[in-house]
Amino acid sequence: MQKRWVTAVIFCLAVILMLAAHLSGRNMATPAFTFAEEKEIYLTFDDGPSTKVTGRILDTLKEKGVKATFFIVGDRVYGREEVLRRIVAEGHTVGVHSASHRYDVIYGSDEAFRKDVTACAGVIERCTGVFPHVYRFPGGGRHPSKESILKDLGYEIVWWNAVCGDEEIPHADAETLVKTAISTAGEKARVVLLLHDSAYRAATADALPDIIDHFLENHYTFKVF
Ligand SMILES: [Zn+2]
Numbered sequence: 001m002q003k004r005w006v007t008a009v010i011f012c013l014a015v016i017l018m019l020a021a022h023l024s025g026r027n028m029a030t031p032a033f034t035f036a037e038e039k040e041i042y043l044t045f046d047d048g049p050s051t052k053v054t055g056r057i058l059d060t061l062k063e064k065g066v067k068a069t070f071f072i073v074g075d076r077v078y079g080r081e082e083v084l085r086r087i088v089a090e091g092h093t094v095g096v097h098s099a100s101h102r103y104d105v106i107y108g109s110d111e112a113f114r115k116d117v118t119a120c121a122g123v124i125e126r127c128t129g130v131f132p133h134v135y136r137f138p139g140g141g142r143h144p145s146k147e148s149i150l151k152d153l154g155y156e157i158v159w160w161n162a163v164c165g166d167e168e169i170p171h172a173d174a175e176t177l178v179k180t181a182i183s184t185a186g187e188k189a190r191v192v193l194l195l196h197d198s199a200y201r202a203a204t205a206d207a208l209p210d211i212i213d214h215f216l217e218n219h220y221t222f223k224v225f
Contacts, residue, residue: 041191041220043068043212044160046097046136048197049076049083056205057197058090064212066222069158070197071097071136074120081127088128093224095134095158096120103139113146117153134158134225158225160194162186164211166201167194177207182214191220 043061048054048070061068070087072094077084087094098106099119106116117135125131135155137143150157165172165180172180185191193211195204215222 037189039189039191039218039220040223041185041193041215042158042223042225043193043195044071044136044158044225045069045195045197046071046138047073047076047101049080049087050197050199051080051083052199053202053205054080054083054087054197057208058086058092060205060208060212061092062090064209064216066212066216067092067224068222069093069095069134069225071095071134071158072120072124072132073097073101074099074123075101077123077127084124084127088130093134094124094128094130095132095136095225096124096155097136098138099123101138106138107143107146110145110149114149114153117150117155156225158192160192161188162191162193164193164195164204164207166196166204172203174203174206174210177203178210178214181207181211185215191215 043066045057045068049072054070057068070092072084074096084094096117097120099116100106106113121132133155134157135150136158137146140159147157162181162184164177165184166177169176169180181193181195185193195208195211197204212222
């Protein structure tokens with residue numbers, strides 16, 4: 001009789017072990033629950049600082065509690081040092097977008113390019129105390145020899161995969177810019193949105209609150225480079 005009990009217990013233990021092995025195998029293949037994919041957006045503003053527009057952009061970013069990355073044109077800092085210092089003081093990232101923004105100067109030779117990058121970085125560092133580590137090419141595009149110079153200098157090159165249209169659509173109003181930002185971002189899980197910080201594109205500052213609201217409502221995390 002005792003032997004029969006021992007056999008029964010061993011049998012039950014074996015069944016339990018087999019069941020546990022089966023369940024853990026199933027769990028590895030198909031988890032009982034999954035984490036929602038984390039979506040992130042980088043707001044990137046080129047061409048500033050601007051006396052007329054940057055302040056409004058910074059007010060909106062502060063009100064919404066999000067950070068952005070500003071790609072600075074060195075020659076435009078003169079007389080706007082306080083604007084640039086405010087960008088840094090409020091926790092945003094500043095990067096290099098050339099000293100002059102003149103394509104003939106910047107892309108004329110590798111030597112000229114290196115000088116231009118160094119000049120812009122110097123202006124930013126003297127003004128804010130922060131040495132920039134990210135770069136955006138004026139006009140975009142690929143520039144293999146310049147990319148290796150930037151790599152030598154320790155810069156991360158930032159392109160974009162969505163636009164608000166303030167460059168591409170002449171005289172676009174704020175509503176058009178919001179729609180363009182949303183449609184070009186599409187379903188991407190990682191959005192790098194190109195915007196401009198320039199008096200010539202003041203509608204971008206008008207569009208910014210609705211652009212930010214859209215991505216907040218769609219559970220994007222705002223990040224900076
Ligand atoms: Zn630019």
